[in-house]
Amino acid sequence: SQQGEEDPQALSIQEGENATMNCSYKTSINNLQWYRQNSGRGLVHLILIRSNEREKHSGRLRVTLDTSKKSSSLLITASRAADTASYFCATENYGGATNKLIFGTGTLLAVQP
Amino acid sequence: DTAVSQTPKYLVTQMGNDKSIKCEQNLGHDTMYWYKQDSKKFLKIMFSYNNKELIINETVPNRFSPKSPDKAHLNLHINSLELGDSAVYFCASSQVGGARETQYFGPGTRLLVL
Numbered sequence: 001s002q003q004g005e006e007d008p009q010a011l012s013i014q015e016g017e018n019a020t021m022n023c024s025y026k027t028s029i030n031n032l033q034w035y036r037q038n039s040g041r042g043l044v045h046l047i048l049i050r051s052n053e054r055e056k057h058s059g060r061l062r063v064t065l066d067t068s069k070k071s072s073s074l075l076i077t078a079s080r081a082a083d084t085a086s087y088f089c090a091t092e093n094y095g096g097a098t099n100k101l102i103f104g105t106g107t108l109l110a111v112q113p
Numbered sequence: 114d115t116a117v118s119q120t121p122k123y124l125v126t127q128m129g130n131d132k133s134i135k136c137e138q139n140l141g142h143d144t145m146y147w148y149k150q151d152s153k154k155f156l157k158i159m160f161s162y163n164n165k166e167l168i169i170n171e172t173v174p175n176r177f178s179p180k181s182p183d184k185a186h187l188n189l190h191i192n193s194l195e196l197g198d199s200a201v202y203f204c205a206s207s208q209v210g211g212a213r214e215t216q217y218f219g220p221g222t223r224l225l226v227l
Binding site: 031033035037040041042043044045048086088092100101102103105106 | 117153154155156157158161169203205214215216217218219220221
């Protein structure tokens, strides 16, 4: 299976703390993306990092990518209660006329106020 | 304005019935997708269409038949519904090529087969 795995499966922290989630995948990729899913809602794209990039920032988000280890991490700094959600990594390989995302198993983040 | 919309939001039906889920995107994207998310939150692609042409079919039972009347719409018809079809179905769209690989997801359709 190409399914990626995320670690931890669940994470509970206090508001203001940092949250780190890890993602491992199995195949070579063109890019890796992180998505957030609030309870009962669709997925929202957070950040994309390409295979030739090692680190990327967007607001309170920091993503790293290590293609030699086939792993990525998502760091959310100064977390807020509103960050409570499931976070998924997704890897992409270009193939033909479409882009296929393979999603990880997700990390459920709970930020306690 | 909603970028990717799905109807219905909830669908409760009996085993053996046939049902359809509709999806529309107003982003001008050329590619649309259907994903299935099971009770363990595992999200898996089912189909992908590019400019109304089927590109990806991930070994989905042929009871599932996607239809794309135009590039802004991708509907999913399911025949002879089974208990195992209960899940949340997400539609998504993207613009292939360039730097626009982000997929935009709809709110999901929660299907419960009794």
